[in-house]
Amino acid sequence: MGTKHTVEFSYLDESSYAKKLALCKTYIHIQFIEFDRFDMLHTRRRFLQGTSASIIATGLPNTGYSRTIMGDMTVHSVSDGSLTLPGEFTFGPMPQDELEPILKKYNQSSETLTPPCNVTLLQNGDRNVLFDVGSGPNFSPNSGVLIESLDALGLTPNDITDIVFTHAHPDHLWGLLDDFDDPLFPEASYMIGKAEWDYWMDPNTVSTIGERLTSFAVGAERRLASIADQISFIEDGQEVMPGVAAHASFGHTPGHMSYEIHAGSESVMVIGDSIVNHHVAFERPKWPSGSDQDRDLAAQTRVRLLDKLALEKTKIIGYHLDVNGIGYVERNGDAYKFISEV
Numbered sequence: 001m002g003t004k005h006t007v008e009f010s011y012l013d014e015s016s017y018a019k020k021l022a023l024c025k026t027y028i029h030i031q032f033i034e035f036d037r038f039d040m041l042h043t044r045r046r047f048l049q050g051t052s053a054s055i056i057a058t059g060l061p062n063t064g065y066s067r068t069i070m071g072d073m074t075v076h077s078v079s080d081g082s083l084t085l086p087g088e089f090t091f092g093p094m095p096q097d098e099l100e101p102i103l104k105k106y107n108q109s110s111e112t113l114t115p116p117c118n119v120t121l122l123q124n125g126d127r128n129v130l131f132d133v134g135s136g137p138n139f140s141p142n143s144g145v146l147i148e149s150l151d152a153l154g155l156t157p158n159d160i161t162d163i164v165f166t167h168a169h170p171d172h173l174w175g176l177l178d179d180f181d182d183p184l185f186p187e188a189s190y191m192i193g194k195a196e197w198d199y200w201m202d203p204n205t206v207s208t209i210g211e212r213l214t215s216f217a218v219g220a221e222r223r224l225a226s227i228a229d230q231i232s233f234i235e236d237g238q239e240v241m242p243g244v245a246a247h248a249s250f251g252h253t254p255g256h257m258s259y260e261i262h263a264g265s266e267s268v269m270v271i272g273d274s275i276v277n278h279h280v281a282f283e284r285p286k287w288p289s290g291s292d293q294d295r296d297l298a299a300q301t302r303v304r305l306l307d308k309l310a311l312e313k314t315k316i317i318g319y320h321l322d323v324n325g326i327g328y329v330e331r332n333g334d335a336y337k338f339i340s341e342v
């Protein structure tokens with residue numbers, strides 16, 4: 001395990017886009033904004049500690065405290081901070097001349113993306129269920145604040161009973177282990193799509209995934225292996241626990257799952273990264289996105305999901321959608337629009 005650890009972090013140190021970004025003035029500027037946001041989170045946490053839960057319920061922009069009550073269940077969007085990504089990572093394969101006016105419309109830079117990371121927390125009776133666990137401290141400078149956010153809701157890692165993964169990319173999985181590589185959620189049981197598990201645990205993946213994502217493969221295998229005895233596998237359509245159904249949404253990763261949390265006629269769809277931003281993914285869902293591993297399949301999944309979500313007016317929580325990721329999909333001619341609830 002020691003050897004793998006070294007490989008993973010030395011690769012990250014050498015990661016060309018992280019290095020380029022660190023030298024880029026825009027990036028440094030964004031860092032300051034993000035650190036301000038991080039300070040806000042802590043200030044807010046201190047504030048919230050002295051307040052009643054009903055104030056948390058109002059939902060506060062950027063820090064992602066917001067909740068939906070459905071029957072006996074409460075669904076929160078809980079912030080793990082945000083990522084800083086080079087625009088090319090997502091926009092690279094898109095038609096650049098058509099892309100420009102869309103980015104302009106959304107005030108989105110083509111150089112850098114700073115998407116939020118919105119972890120879903122479901123509270124049902126004595127169960128506290130997390131959908132993904134954030135990035136932990138070793139992936140991106142402004143992410144990895146999930147534990148602080150849970151603390152603001154009065155929860156510690158020991159209170160988490162179940163963890164359900166949408167997929168095994170770093171910003172969703174790497175928060176699994178603490179700084180000493182021990183599991184951070186000692187009481188939790190884990191679930192993941194069977195196809196997702198098989199892909200990342202396949203010894204060939206590290207050599208076939210491509211240089212750009214090698215660290216993703218090494219990091220996923222090491223973390224998933226650490227919970228191999230506590231994890232169970234999910235298939236499409238399965239009711240993974242009372243009130244939660246899995247829906248295959250393959251393409252972003254080979255076994256990506258979305259989850260529908262339902263009570264009576266109400267439901268919330270946890271869409272993970274199947275619809276990965278609030279601008280281009282809605283405006284041009286058929287375009288290939290650089291952040292998807294199977295771009296054709298991901299586009300088909302996106303179109304199918306957007307159509308269904310708009311038709312059924314389902315509330316969604318998108319891991320990287322604007323503010324706290326909670327909102328609705330609206331059809332807009334041939335395109336779609338994200339209507340944020342904030």
Ligand SMILES: [Zn+2]
Nearest residue numbers: 169171273319
């Ligand atoms: Zn993600």
